[in-house]
Amino acid sequence: MQPEIPPPDVDALARRALDLVPAGAGRAIVGIAGSPGSGKTTLARAVVDAVNERAGMPIAAYLPMDGFHLADATLEALGRHDRKGAIDTFDGWGFVALLERVLAEQDHPVYAPAFDRSVGEPIAGSLAVLPETRLVVVEGNYLLAPTEPWGRLRPLLAETWFVATPEEERLRRLVDRHTRHGRTPDAARAWAHDVDGANARLIEPTAASATLIVDGGLPVGAA
Known part of the structure; x- marks a missing residue:
């Protein structure tokens, strides 16, 4: 059974994440998973902010899986838009290829897409992992x-945290x-x-393989 750290103690999670960064050179990736509405985006952003505040410089970057939504036109062509x-x-x-690049290519910026909810589409090159980035916090459902190919992520992640939130709150x-x-x-x-x-019925059972379970009762918005 994984130990639990309540999400209001974001500073404890930031310290935990910083401890995963290799001494000297190198970079670590922490993965935050959870069902839709669990609060994983809020938690990921809060951890990145807390790490950067502790470090006194922007050494942590936020990287969401949502930038890899297929475009609406592609979903329509595949019959999956609904x-x-x-x-x-x-x-x-x-x-998977992006996270492999994040670990392997640390001498130049690695650009990544973000998901723009106002248009419901991914936007290429919206985010950058810079050479000085030592910690990358990724978040996503899966x-x-x-x-395949999601199982290939596990060896790339220093730890995986699962945000567990009651179904009623997630639905709200x-x-x-x-x-x-x-x-x-x-x-x-x-x-x-x-x-x-x-x-969510597919995602919730994957919590059993997480390094850490985090209570998703966050006081602000949800992922």
């Missing part, structure tokens, strides 16, 4: 999935998110239950 967010609606191989956050981004309340509830819920 379940966007499912494991096969991401470019998993591309995400970091602990055992299937998801309905709020989907409503803010343009869905009607009924459509938001349907998507949260049917699409996000189906993804």
